[in-house]
Amino acid sequence: MAEILAGYFKLGPGGYGHGDQMIGVKLSTIRGLIKPFQRADLPLTELEEALHSPIHEHRLAVLCLLADRAARSLKPRTANPDEVTAIYQLYLRSTAYINNWDLVDCSASEVVGGYLLDKPRDDLYTLIRSASLWERRIALVATHLFIRAGESADTYALSALVLDDREDLIHKASGWMLREAGKRVSETELLAFLDKHAAVMPRTMLRYAIEHFAPEVRKHYLAFRR
Numbered sequence: 508m509a510e511i512l513a514g515y516f517k518l519g520p521g522g523y524g525h526g527d528q529m530i531g532v533k534l535s536t537i538r539g540l541i542k543p544f545q546r547a548d549l550p551l552t553e554l555e556e557a558l559h560s561p562i563h564e565h566r567l568a569v570l571c572l573l574a575d576r577a578a579r580s581l582k583p584r585t586a587n588p589d590e591v592t593a594i595y596q597l598y599l600r601s602t603a604y605i606n607n608w609d610l611v612d613c614s615a616s617e618v619v620g621g622y623l624l625d626k627p628r629d630d631l632y633t634l635i636r637s638a639s640l641w642e643r644r645i646a647l648v649a650t651h652l653f654i655r656a657g658e659s660a661d662t663y664a665l666s667a668l669v670l671d672d673r674e675d676l677i678h679k680a681s682g683w684m685l686r687e688a689g690k691r692v693s694e695t696e697l698l699a700f701l702d703k704h705a706a707v708m709p710r711t712m713l714r715y716a717i718e719h720f721a722p723e724v725r726k727h728y729l730a731f732r733r
Contacts, residue, residue, distance in 0.1 A: 516529065516563070516607050516608075516609070523607070523640065523674075523676065524563075524606070524607045527561075527563050527606065527607065528561050528562050528563060529562070529563045529564065530562055530563075530564055532564045534567065534571075534609065534613070537564060537567055537568050537571065538571060540568065541568050541571055541572055544572060545572065545575050545576075546579075548576070549572070551593055551594065551597055554569050554572060554573060554597070555597050555601065557569045558570070558597075558601050558604050559601075559604055563607065563610075566604055566605070566610055567609060567610055567613065570605065570610055570613055570614040571613050571614070573594050573597070573598065573614060573618055574613060574614040574616075574617040574618055575617075576590070576594060577590075577591055577594045577595075577617045577618045577621050577622070578617045578621065580594070581617075581621050581624075591621060591622050592622065594618055594622075595618060595619065595621075595622035598614070598618045598619065599619075599630070602639065602641060602642050602645065605641055605645065606641050607641070608644065608676055608680075610641075611641055611644045611648055612648055615644070615645045615648040615649045615651075616648055616649055616650075616651040616652040617652065619631075619645060619646075619649035620648075620649040620650060620651060620652030620653055621652055623649065624652060624653065624656060628661050631646045631649060631650070631661060631665060632646075632664075632665070632668075634646035635647070635665050635668050635669065636668070640674050640676060640677065643669065643672065643674075643677055644676060644677060644680045646665055647662075647665055647666070647669070647677070647680040647681055647684050648680055648684070650662040650665065650684055650688075651684060651687060654684065654687050654688050654691050654692055655691065657691075657692055658692070659688035659692040659693065659696060662684045662685065662687075662688045663685075663688070663696065663700050665681070665684075666681040666684065666685055666700070666712075667700075667704065669681050670704060670707055670708060670709070670712075671707075672709070675709075675711055678709040678710075678711040678712040678715070679711055679712070679715055681712050681715075681716075682711060682712040682713065682714065682715025682716040683715050685697060685700065685712070685715070685716035686715055686716050686717070686718060686719055689716070689719070690719055697716065701713075701716065701717070701728050705728045705731035705732070706731040706732065708732070710732055713728060713729070713731075713732060714729075717729075
């Protein structure tokens, strides 16, 4: 299993995850293992130390715990703004350890998006201009929480900034968020973005963004790329 996952997450030489170590535990198993600890409120200092583990799955478990804890701290009945802030700050100073797409995708929306939901979004525009592929992906995936709250402006603004990004994982993240914005917030807004940018969007980003449309609509926008 470890060898299969290592290939899937590009841990070999030249891959985006090169140098990481995996022991072969799937996310579904990890989520089951951490259930007893989800409401244990482990000290954040200990979780931050664990996030520095060289083992990929250790970091994945910590990030799932942090995401769950941030989400609970945002709910009205269990609101804890200080906790949300502390988790967010821990997260941003630990991005060197959030270094694969599954680590970003399990945590960025709840931790980063949750903290910024009622605040200025400047940090997202700093992250989207980072040299780090993972920090740019964090910025994009964080907007998923905004989308679920009915907001899409930052999704479109950030996506416009990565139209010339060289990384396929950024194209996928942007296309994914664009699709979700069109489905959950406004299809009209997505169509307007596509009318303006489809001709220069990376093909993967475009395909992800339009995959929920009817075949004739997909064909229309794919023709822009030709």
